[in-house]
Amino acid sequence: MTGLAAAISAGTIGLLFVSLVVESVPVFKTEGVAFLWGTDWFAGEVYGALPMIYGSLIVTGLAVVMVLPFALGSAILTSEFLSGRVRLVVKAAMELLAGVPGILYGLMGIALLAVWVRDLFGLIDGNTLFTAGLLLAVMILPTVMTLAEDALRAVPGETRDTALSLGLTRMETVMQVVVPQALPGLAGAVFLGLGRAMGETIAVMLVIGGIDRIPQPWFDLFASGQNIPSKIGREAAEALGFDLQWSALIALGLVLFMMVMTLTTAGHFLLRKAR
Amino acid sequence: MTENVYAIQLENVRLSYSGKAVIDGASCAIRKNAVTAVVGPSGSGKSTLLRTLCRMNDRIPGFRAEGSVRVLGRVILDPGIMVYELLSRVGMVFQKPCVFPKSIYENVVFGLRFHASPNGENFSERAERALRDAFLWDEVKDRLDQPAHILSQGQQQRLAMARTLAVDPEILLMDEPTSALDPKSSNAIEDLILSLKDRHTIILVTHSVEQAERVAEDLICVDDQTVCHKPCQRPLPGEGTG
Numbered sequence: 001m002t003g004l005a006a007a008i009s010a011g012t013i014g015l016l017f018v019s020l021v022v023e024s025v026p027v028f029k030t031e032g033v034a035f036l037w038g039t040d041w042f043a044g045e046v047y048g049a050l051p052m053i054y055g056s057l058i059v060t061g062l063a064v065v066m067v068l069p070f071a072l073g074s075a076i077l078t079s080e081f082l083s084g085r086v087r088l089v090v091k092a093a094m095e096l097l098a099g100v101p102g103i104l105y106g107l108m109g110i111a112l113l114a115v116w117v118r119d120l121f122g123l124i125d126g127n128t129l130f131t132a133g134l135l136l137a138v139m140i141l142p143t144v145m146t147l148a149e150d151a152l153r154a155v156p157g158e159t160r161d162t163a164l165s166l167g168l169t170r171m172e173t174v175m176q177v178v179v180p181q182a183l184p185g186l187a188g189a190v191f192l193g194l195g196r197a198m199g200e201t202i203a204v205m206l207v208i209g210g211i212d213r214i215p216q217p218w219f220d221l222f223a224s225g226q227n228i229p230s231k232i233g234r235e236a237a238e239a240l241g242f243d244l245q246w247s248a249l250i251a252l253g254l255v256l257f258m259m260v261m262t263l264t265t266a267g268h269f270l271l272r273k274a275r
Numbered sequence: 276m277t278e279n280v281y282a283i284q285l286e287n288v289r290l291s292y293s294g295k296a297v298i299d300g301a302s303c304a305i306r307k308n309a310v311t312a313v314v315g316p317s318g319s320g321k322s323t324l325l326r327t328l329c330r331m332n333d334r335i336p337g338f339r340a341e342g343s344v345r346v347l348g349r350v351i352l353d354p355g356i357m358v359y360e361l362l363s364r365v366g367m368v369f370q371k372p373c374v375f376p377k378s379i380y381e382n383v384v385f386g387l388r389f390h391a392s393p394n395g396e397n398f399s400e401r402a403e404r405a406l407r408d409a410f411l412w413d414e415v416k417d418r419l420d421q422p423a424h425i426l427s428q429g430q431q432q433r434l435a436m437a438r439t440l441a442v443d444p445e446i447l448l449m450d451e452p453t454s455a456l457d458p459k460s461s462n463a464i465e466d467l468i469l470s471l472k473d474r475h476t477i478i479l480v481t482h483s484v485e486q487a488e489r490v491a492e493d494l495i496c497v498d499d500q501t502v503c504h505k506p507c508q509r510p511l512p513g514e515g516t517g
Binding site (some may be wrong): 083084156158159161162164165166167168169170172177180181 | 329331334336359360362363366367369371373375376385386389390435438439442
C-alpha cells in the first residue's frame with residue numbers, strides 16, 4: 001500500500017515536471033536560454049525571468065538569515081532546557097502556527113508589517129523585498145524550529161551524558177557536542193523551510209511590491225520587487241489563452257519547481273542522514 | 276581520619292523518582308584506591324546510585340536525592356556545589372561506549388580541553404598516557420587521526436576510558452562497562468580495572484557476581500530499596516591485623 005502511494009506520488013511529480021517542460025518549450029524557442037537572464041518582461045513583447053529569479057533568491061535568503069537565530073535558539077531552548085511538559089506545549093503551539101494559512105500571514109503583513117517597515121525606515125512604500133523576507137521568516141519560523149528541535153532530540157542521550165560526565169557545562173554540551181552531531185538534521189530543517197519560503201505565493205504577493213525589476217543597486221532591499229510565485233499569481237488569470245505569456249509563466253514555474261525540488265531533496269537527505 | 280580512608284560516604288540516603296523511592300535509608304562507605312562492585316537485580320537502583328555520586332541524575336525530571344553523600348570530603352548534594360568541578364574529580368564510564376564523531380586523538384583530549392589550566396601540560400603527552408593506561412596505545416598509535424568509530428566495540432570502550440582517564444579523575448564510576456562486549460574485550464577491561472586501582476578509586480556496577488568477585492575488593496548489594504555493604508575482604512589501610 002505504501003509502495004502504491006509512493007508510486008502515485010512519484011508519478012504525479014514526474015507528470016507535473018513533464019507537463020511543465022512541454023508547456024515551457026514555446027518561450028524557450030522564442031527567447032532561447034536568454035529567458036533565464038533577461039531583465040525585461042513586457043507581455044506580448046519580451047520575456048526575461050531574471051528579476052523574478054533574483055526576487056525569489058533574495059527574499060528566501062533574507063528569510064533564512066532572519067529566521068536562523070530565532071529558530072535555532074528556540075529549538076535549542078526547547079529541546080535542551082525546557083521540562084517535558086512545557087516542551088510539548090511549545091511544540092504544539094509551533095505546529096499549530098505552521099498550519100496557519102498563508103493568506104492570514106499576508107493580511108497581517110500588509111496591515112501591520114508593511115506599515116511598520118515604511119515608518120521605521122522612512123520609506124514611501126512599505127511593500128519591499130525586505131518586508132517580504134521578514135514576513136517569510138515569520139511564516140517559516142515554526143517549521144524550521146520544530147524540525148530543528150526534532151533533529152536535536154535525535155542526538156542520543158548517551159552523548160549528552162558522556163559530555164556532561166567529562167565536566168562540560170550544559171551549554172558546552174549543547175554547543176560542542178549536541179549541535180555538531182545534529183548539524184545534518186539542522187541543515188535539513190533549514191532546507192525544508194527554504195523550500196516552503198520559496199514556494200509561498202499569496203503572502204509574498206501582498207507585500208513584495210510587484211515590480212519586475214532588479215533594484216539599483218542590486219542589494220537595495222528596501223525597493224519593491226517581484227518573485228516567481230508572486231509573478232505567476234498576478235498574471236496567470238490574464239495570461240490564459242495568450243500562448244507565449246502563458247508559456248513564459250509555466251517556464252517560471254519550471255524554474256521554481258527545480259529550485260524547490262533541489263532544496264527539499266537536500267533537506268530530506270540531510271534529515272535522513274541525521275536520523 | 277575517615278576522609279583519608281574513604282572516598283565516598285553515604286548516610287541515610289534516599290533516592291526517588293517522582294516521590295517513588297528507588298533506594299531508601301542507604302548508608303555505606305567506599306574505600307579509597309580500591310575496587311568496589313555494586314551488584315543487584317535489574318531495576319534495583321544500581322545505576323541510579325552510581326549516577327548520584329557525580330550528580331548525573333540532576334537533569335532527570337522528578338529525580339530527588341536526600342540524605343548525606345560525601346565525595347572526597349565534600350557534601351555533593353549541596354545545591355551550591357559546582358557540579359563541573361566535581362566531575363573533574365569523578366569520571367564516569369557508561370554501559371555503551373559513546374565515541375564522538377571525531378578522530379581518536381580528539382576523542383581522548385575532548386574532556387581535557389575543558390579542564391586544562393592555561394599553562395597546562397602538553398595534550399599529546401596526556402593523550403598518550405591515557406591511551407597507555409587504557410591498554411590502547413599500541414593498537415592506535417599509528418592512526419590517531421583516524422575517525423574513532425572505525426574501532427571495534429571493545430576498543431571504543433577502552434577509548435571511552437582513556438578519554439575519562441585523560442581528565443585524571445580520582446574516582447572512576449563504571450556502569451556495566453563490559454555488558455555490551457565480547458568475552459575477550461571484557462577480559463581486557465577487567466585487566467584494565469585491576470591496573471588502575473592503585474591510582475583511582477573504582478566503583479563498578481555489574482550484573483555478574485563472578486566479575487565482581489574477580490575484580491572487586493568490596494561489594495555493595497542493592498536490592499529492594501536497601502543497600503548492604505558486604506564485609507571487606509582485605510584489611511582497610513591503616514587497620515592493624517592483630
